[in-house]
Amino acid sequence: MIDFRYHLVSIVAIFLALSVGIVLGTSFLEDPAIKATEIFANQLRVSNEEYRDQLEAVQKREAANDAFVTDAAPRLVQNALATESVAIVEAPGVTNAVREGVQDLLVKAGATVTGRVVLDESYVDAAQAALIEKLADDAKPADMTFPADATPYRKVATALADAIVTDDPAQIGKENPVAAGVLDAFEAGGLLTVTGEPAKRAALAVLIAPAEPYTGEGAAQQANALVSMALGLDETGRGVVVAGGPSSATTGGVVAALRDDTAAAEKVSTVDNADKPMGRVVVVYALREQLSGATGQYGIGPGVSGVEPSASPAPTATSGG
Known part of the structure; x- marks a missing residue:
């Protein structure tokens, strides 16, 4: 115890x-x-x-x-695009600041902006691909043929480009008589709206990318739909520049998708800081460079070849400049 x-x-x-x-x-x-x-x-x-x-x-x-x-x-940019004409194609989701800033500087560079083709959200909706293909097949000029492996977006890009741009100096400022109903058909289908007179064909085009990259399972297809549009404009006109902000050069962005496509990047120029005054100046320079037959990827994001073209080249003899 x-x-x-x-x-x-x-x-x-x-x-x-x-x-x-x-x-x-x-x-x-x-x-x-x-x-x-x-x-x-x-x-x-x-x-x-x-x-x-x-x-x-x-x-x-x-x-x-x-x-x-x-x-x-x-x-x-004074007189950088004197006597030239430019059509603007606007993707869904573009900010007013970028749109107005780019258009304003094009005019100050001496260019005539024929008008704007504003693509609707439904344009990049994969569920609308069948409708887009049908409209392209129905609205295209009778003498236009598409490659057998052409996607719906490649078809519509070819048809739309034929209605708003041309590489023939004698046809600049004139409507394409055989493509007169193309814009009307797509506008009636709810896929785009038109301001100004883009049917009075321009030599050059600027495709303005969405402010934000696409996300989700369909992101790549949506971005590539706009890459197809850029290629269609390039093949029909004298040159095209895809302009966007920094986000456009990130995954899911249109600029990133184009730069990742080697064949497209050899034809179409891009600018990924067009949300800033400096970038909009570069858009003008890049268009001028396109007229000379050269291409470049400009800005601050991945895949750029420089901040701006190395020089402001003179347009070739076939240009309207």
């Missing part, structure tokens, strides 16, 4: 000693731990303030650069 009590007292004494030790240890460690935490928190606060200041400085510099280029743009 005495042994049991002795052991019980010993156990109680041990736990009591541990408790006292924990209390004493916590008391000794409390101040250093708090101080260390306070120092770390203060360092984080200082770092965050520095990062915020750096970000604000970068944003101010970028705004100043944009303002400078905006002011200088008319001089930078």
